[in-house]
Amino acid sequence: MSVHNLPSTSRAIVTGHTHGLGAALAEQLLERGFAVLGVARSRHAALAQRHTADQFEQVELDLADTTRVAQWLASGHLQRFIGAAQQVLLINNAGTVQPVGPLDMQDPLAVAQAVSLNVAAPLMLASAVTTASAQAADRRIVHISSGAARNPYSGWSVYCATKAALDHHARSVALDANRALRICSIAPGVVDTNMQAEVRASTPEQFPNRERFVEMKQSGKLTLPRDAAAKMLGYVLSDEFGTLPTTDVRELP
Ligand SMILES: NC(=O)c1ccc[n+]([C@@H]2O[C@H](COP(=O)([O-])OP(=O)(O)OC[C@H]3O[C@@H](n4cnc5c(N)ncnc54)[C@H](OP(=O)(O)O)[C@@H]3O)[C@@H](O)[C@H]2O)c1
Numbered sequence: 001m002s003v004h005n006l007p008s009t010s011r012a013i014v015t016g017h018t019h020g021l022g023a024a025l026a027e028q029l030l031e032r033g034f035a036v037l038g039v040a041r042s043r044h045a046a047l048a049q050r051h052t053a054d055q056f057e058q059v060e061l062d063l064a065d066t067t068r069v070a071q072w073l074a075s076g077h078l079q080r081f082i083g084a085a086q087q088v089l090l091i092n093n094a095g096t097v098q099p100v101g102p103l104d105m106q107d108p109l110a111v112a113q114a115v116s117l118n119v120a121a122p123l124m125l126a127s128a129v130t131t132a133s134a135q136a137a138d139r140r141i142v143h144i145s146s147g148a149a150r151n152p153y154s155g156w157s158v159y160c161a162t163k164a165a166l167d168h169h170a171r172s173v174a175l176d177a178n179r180a181l182r183i184c185s186i187a188p189g190v191v192d193t194n195m196q197a198e199v200r201a202s203t204p205e206q207f208p209n210r211e212r213f214v215e216m217k218q219s220g221k222l223t224l225p226r227d228a229a230a231k232m233l234g235y236v237l238s239d240e241f242g243t244l245p246t247t248d249v250r251e252l253p
Contacts, residue, residue: 010034010087013078013129015063016094018044020193021144024229030055037081039063039232040094061168063094063121064113071223073124079132088133089236091138092122092166093144097159098196101206118162123169130181139238142236143170143185145246150187155207167246174245182242186232189249192222223249 009132013027015201016022017038025035026044030051038044050058059251061072071076095118099110102177126141149163170185177183190196190213199213216222228249235241235252 009085010089011037011082011085012089012091013037013039013081014091014093015125017058018042020195021188021191021225021228022091022093023047024225025233026056026095028226028229028233029089032237034089035081035085037078059220064096064117066116066120066124069121069124073128078128081242082129082132082136085133086133086136086166087138087140088129088136089140089142090125090129091142091144091236092125093142094121094232095144095162095195097156097198099158100155100202102155105206106158107181114158115162118159119165119169122166126183129245137180139181140236140241141170141173141181141183142232143167143183145185145187146158147187147190147248149185149246153207153209170245174238174242177242179242183245184236184242185246186235187248188228188232189215189222189223189248191225191228192217193225196222204238221228 010033013033014022014026014029014036016172017026018040023044026038027047029036036056039061040148041060043060043063044060048058059077061068063069096114099106122143130139143166145166146163149167152160167185170183173183196213196217200210200217202210204210231249231252
């Protein structure tokens with residue numbers, strides 16, 4: 001894993017950059033001139049082909065393994081990537097909807113992995129990125145939340161609880177933040193990704209609301225990742241970002 005002296009003064013760390021919403025966010029940040037560090041279990045080969053190693057770095061890391069995350073954070077890679085950047089953006093995007101089902105259908109290990117991936121890793125990264133970017137004039141943290149953080153769904157207790165945790169983390173951090181450190185937990189809408197395919201693959205016993213998401217897919221109501229990412233970044237990079245600790249892409253102008 002190579003580390004380069006990247007020229008860009010605007011740097012973004014995007015988790016879950018290999019598929020879906022995260023891939024669209026990483027691609028559009030690169031187009032906007034950010035140097036991007038993508039963190040996921042695999043690599044985005046096509047994006048790497050289109051960008052130099054100075055612009056785009058990747059780290060293969062299982063964010064559900066908090067010990068490995070802590071080891072990586074202690075390795076110095078993140079600090080070297082951020083360097084002397086004046087604008088630093090963290091997008092905590094990687095997440096899982098699993099395990100889907102009522103309590104007696106949940107595998108305890110899957111519960112622990114979901115909490116690690118959806119909550120522990122974003123909170124660890126938020127702290128580490130903030131510490132590593134003390135010199136930056138503009139620091140922004142985005143948690144990718146969900147409507148499930150704000151409305152309960154049968155069968156999604158772990159997902160709802162973990163996304164609500166991100167929302168409340170953002171509300172609390174906002175109280176000790178300032179204009180040089182802004183945070184917002186943003187629900188992206190219903191986006192046509194692998195995660196939605198997983199939702200449609202649930203059984204009615206696991207997820208009674210399944211049909212609603214099947215119908216949305218069939219009637220073309222899912223948002224394309226690139227459209228959700230473009231709308232989100234318009235807000236994230238605007239002056240208004242951080243005035244509210246939680247928001248929803250569907251509520252943005
Ligand atoms: N799609 C929707 O309708 C929707 C709605 C509300 C909220 N969201 C939220 O949006 C975010 C992105 O979801 P998506 O729909 O784009 O999902 P997706 O298509 O399934 O992509 C998930 C991304 O996260 C990475 N990832 C998964 N597990 C990981 C792990 N253990 N360690 C590191 N990276 C991991 C995956 O990369 P690897 O497989 O390479 O690791 C992938 O890049 C999630 O936080 C999700 O909860 C989505």
